[in-house]
Amino acid sequence: MEAFLTVDDLKVHFPTVDGVVKATDGLSFGLARGKTLGIVGESGSGKSVSSSAILGLHRGTNAVVSGEIRLDGNNLLALSDEEMRMRRGKEVAMIFQDPLSSLHPYFTIGNQIAEAYLVHHKVSKSAARTRVVEMLDRVGIPQADRRLNDYPHQFSGGMRQRAMIAMALINDPSLVIADEPTTALDVTVQAQILDLLQDLQRDFNTAIILITHDLGVVAEMADDVLVMYAGRAVEYGPCKEILTHPEMPYTWGLLSSAPDLTASTSGRLLPIPGTPPSLLNPPSGCPFHPRCTHRDKVPGDLCRTTLPELLPGHHREDHTKRCHLADPDTVFRTEILPNLAPELVEESS
Amino acid sequence: MWAYIVRRCAVGLALLLALTLVTFALFFASPVDPARFACGKNCSEQQRDQARKALGYDKPVYEQWGNFVKGVVVGRDFPADPELRAAAPEVVTHCEAPCLGYSHLNARTVNELVKDAAPVSISLAVVALVMWLIGGVLFGILAAVTKGSFMDRGIVGLTLVAYAFPTFFIAVFFLKYLAVKWQVMPYPAYTSIEEGGIAAWMLNLLMPSFTLALVFMAGYVRMTRAFVLESMTEDYIRTARAKGLQGRKVLFKHGLRAALTPLVTMVGLDFAALLAGAIITESVFAYPGLGLLTVQASAAYDLPTIIGVVILAGSFVILANIIVDISYAFIDPRVRLG
Numbered sequence: 251m252e253a254f255l256t257v258d259d260l261k262v263h264f265p266t267v268d269g270v271v272k273a274t275d276g277l278s279f280g281l282a283r284g285k286t287l288g289i290v291g292e293s294g295s296g297k298s299v300s301s302s303a304i305l306g307l308h309r310g311t312n313a314v315v316s317g318e319i320r321l322d323g324n325n326l327l328a329l330s331d332e333e334m335r336m337r338r339g340k341e342v343a344m345i346f347q348d349p350l351s352s353l354h355p356y357f358t359i360g361n362q363i364a365e366a367y368l369v370h371h372k373v374s375k376s377a378a379r380t381r382v383v384e385m386l387d388r389v390g391i392p393q394a395d396r397r398l399n400d401y402p403h404q405f406s407g408g409m410r411q412r413a414m415i416a417m418a419l420i421n422d423p424s425l426v427i428a429d430e431p432t433t434a435l436d437v438t439v440q441a442q443i444l445d446l447l448q449d450l451q452r453d454f455n456t457a458i459i460l461i462t463h464d465l466g467v468v469a470e471m472a473d474d475v476l477v478m479y480a481g482r483a484v485e486y487g488p489c490k491e492i493l494t495h496p497e498m499p500y501t502w503g504l505l506s507s508a509p510d511l512t513a514s515t516s517g518r519l520l521p522i523p524g525t526p527p528s529l530l531n532p533p534s535g536c537p538f539h540p541r542c543t544h545r546d547k548v549p550g551d552l553c554r555t556t557l558p559e560l561l562p563g564h565h566r567e568d569h570t571k572r573c574h575l576a577d578p579d580t581v582f583r584t585e586i587l588p589n590l591a592p593e594l595v596e597e598s599s
Numbered sequence: 600m601w602a603y604i605v606r607r608c609a610v611g612l613a614l615l616l617a618l619t620l621v622t623f624a625l626f627f628a629s630p631v632d633p634a635r636f637a638c639g640k641n642c643s644e645q646q647r648d649q650a651r652k653a654l655g656y657d658k659p660v661y662e663q664w665g666n667f668v669k670g671v672v673v674g675r676d677f678p679a680d681p682e683l684r685a686a687a688p689e690v691v692t693h694c695e696a697p698c699l700g701y702s703h704l705n706a707r708t709v710n711e712l713v714k715d716a717a718p719v720s721i722s723l724a725v726v727a728l729v730m731w732l733i734g735g736v737l738f739g740i741l742a743a744v745t746k747g748s749f750m751d752r753g754i755v756g757l758t759l760v761a762y763a764f765p766t767f768f769i770a771v772f773f774l775k776y777l778a779v780k781w782q783v784m785p786y787p788a789y790t791s792i793e794e795g796g797i798a799a800w801m802l803n804l805l806m807p808s809f810t811l812a813l814v815f816m817a818g819y820v821r822m823t824r825a826f827v828l829e830s831m832t833e834d835y836i837r838t839a840r841a842k843g844l845q846g847r848k849v850l851f852k853h854g855l856r857a858a859l860t861p862l863v864t865m866v867g868l869d870f871a872a873l874l875a876g877a878i879i880t881e882s883v884f885a886y887p888g889l890g891l892l893t894v895q896a897s898a899a900y901d902l903p904t905i906i907g908v909v910i911l912a913g914s915f916v917i918l919a920n921i922i923v924d925i926s927y928a929f930i931d932p933r934v935r936l937g
Contacts, residue, residue: 305841307837307840307841310846335843335844335845335846336843337843338840338841338842338843339841339842339843339844340843343841344838344841346834346837346838346841348834351833351834351835352834352835352837352838353835353838354835354838354839354853354856354857355835355857355931355932355933356856356857356860356930356931356932357853357856358932362838365839365842365844366842366843369842369843369844369845370843401932401933403932403933414838417838417842
């Protein structure tokens with residue numbers, strides 16, 4: 251499987267008066283055409299910052315981006331601002347979280363989507379319009395030729411997200427980054443939008459990076475999963491593998507805090523204790539150790555003093571994790587699995 | 600839309616009516632007797648009563664107010680005392696609707712006074728508006744896009760200076776150095792377009808308009824800068840960049856479109872207030888506009904003129920408000936009038 255996108259040791263650092271905020275600190279992953287990578291983590295774990303870096307959106311700010319992002323063999327970080335701009339929206343496109351605030355309130359839907367097409371294609375306005383109608387049609391907006399004259403506020407939430415998807419896909423990008431595309435939507439609409447993304451991915455053979463904190467979405471959509479914590483990957487591997495044999499306590503925490511639809515309402519969710527760490531002064535050693543309920547199982551002071559390497563776990567070479575636990579499998583099977591929501595387990599097995 | 604406009608206009612009229620009522624009540628609550636002012640210092644009790652009757656001040660306030668409102672609608676004749684009008688028809692002055700009153704001190708109707716003074720104030724306001732809008736928006740954008748740089752700090756610093764100096768100081772400063780000492784500009788004296796053509800009109804307006812524009816410009820620079828900086832952090836700006844749009848298009852199309860919208864409200868209200876006269880600027884430059892008229896009328900306790908000018912100014916502001924609100928329906932697609 252030839253990787254189409256490879257990210258190698260990506261670092262995004264923001265210098266501030268109080269010190270350097272390491273929003274992303276040495277992130278590496280690969281993604282093939284037509285595949286989906288789910289990036290999971292709490293707010294502030296560096297998911298969005300990392301994906302913005304792929305799009306080059308940190309250019310012109312004071313962020314320091316280093317490492318390597320190879321798309322189809324080209325290192326995006328080595329490109330000039332203008333070369334990167336030409337690729338933005340054309341080869342890499344992004345779908346944002348809140349389609350209402352992400353669309354300009356003063357321009358019509360058609361105008362905004364056509365703009366995305368016209369930046370990268372030297373065609374007439376009417377040709378662009380035809381293409382916009384075609385795309386709106388494709389993403390399932392009824393009477394597209396009329397609705398494109400509407401303003402964003404005249405669309406429903408789901409329709410707006412469909413329009414955003416049409417905008418992102420209008421130039422046939424080979425990579426689409428979807429930053430929590432369903433977070434702002436109703437549950438019923440969420441499923442439609444995810445189905446649409448999968449359909450379009452099949453048709454266009456697009457690689458998708460799906461940023462989410464919803465493991466249900468990941469289970470349904472992703473081929474690979476990358477769990478992020480404090481700017482680093484803490485577990486990375488094939489989706490099925492991660493959901494059935496997670497080896498990192500943070501991933502366990504995410505799984506345990508997912509609601510269970512079939513359990514009685516008196517059953518309680520198990521949230522991860524504590525709050526995400528400050529990226530300005532991350533904890534020493536493993537950044538998750540202050541919140542980790544399993545750190546006592548590691549001998550000595552290892553969790554507090556030493557950052558674990560991202561190494562292959564006990565099952566497969568391509569399943570890597572950052573944890574000092576000697577036998578995570580047993581802990582997972584005995585302590586975590588019995589309390590998990592059955593849908594997640596089923597879906598992933 | 601039309602229903603909305605009609606309704607707003609009706610409310611505006613009611614507001615104006617209330618304004619006349621308040622103005623009347625305020626001035627008659629003051630301890631000064633207008634009849635004594637009209638009559639002069641060495642005036643016997645009897646003469647004063649005569650003057651009061653001739654000017655109509657002997658009537659109750661509500662009746663005077665009624666006559667005033669009637670005059671605005673259908674016009675009226677002066678002096679206010681009908682017996683005097685009948686006895687001496689040669690002194691009767693007719694004041695056409697909308698009649699704002701009669702200034703016995705000037706022996707002219709307020710309408711005529713306003714007609715003379717308004718073009719001066721309007722010229723001043725229009726030229727100043729153009730200056731402060733161009734200057735304010737351009738420097739505001741410049742400061743926003745160079746945020747934190749030497750340029751930005753320089754512009755923001757200069758706006759502070761312009762804010763800090765009072766208008767009368769700047770006016771006198773310009774007069775002394777530009778017109779008197781170095782003589783790079785003529786000493787400004789209002790010249791209408793009919794008298795001297797556009798060039799002379801403009802040349803004479805430059806200094807007073809710029810003086811007037813300066814403090815507004817300072818405010819507009821700061822506001823434009825803030826609005827642009829704010830709109831450039833919006834999510835839709837990120838979307839525009841993610842599309843691959845050129846940086847200047849992101850700024851000038853997406854950023855400015857949102858940033859400049861709130862300016863419309865400010866421009867409308869500031870301009871309307873200025874139409875009623877820039878009191879300090881007109882006073883220092885001796886420009887015979889509505890501002891100077893107001894100052895002179897206040898000093899002389901010329902009650903009818905004061906009331907007339909207050910109501911004129913009020914109607915400008917009310918009208919500007921209606922226009923701003925209606926224009927929003929065209930500027931912001933989310934606004935539906937109803």
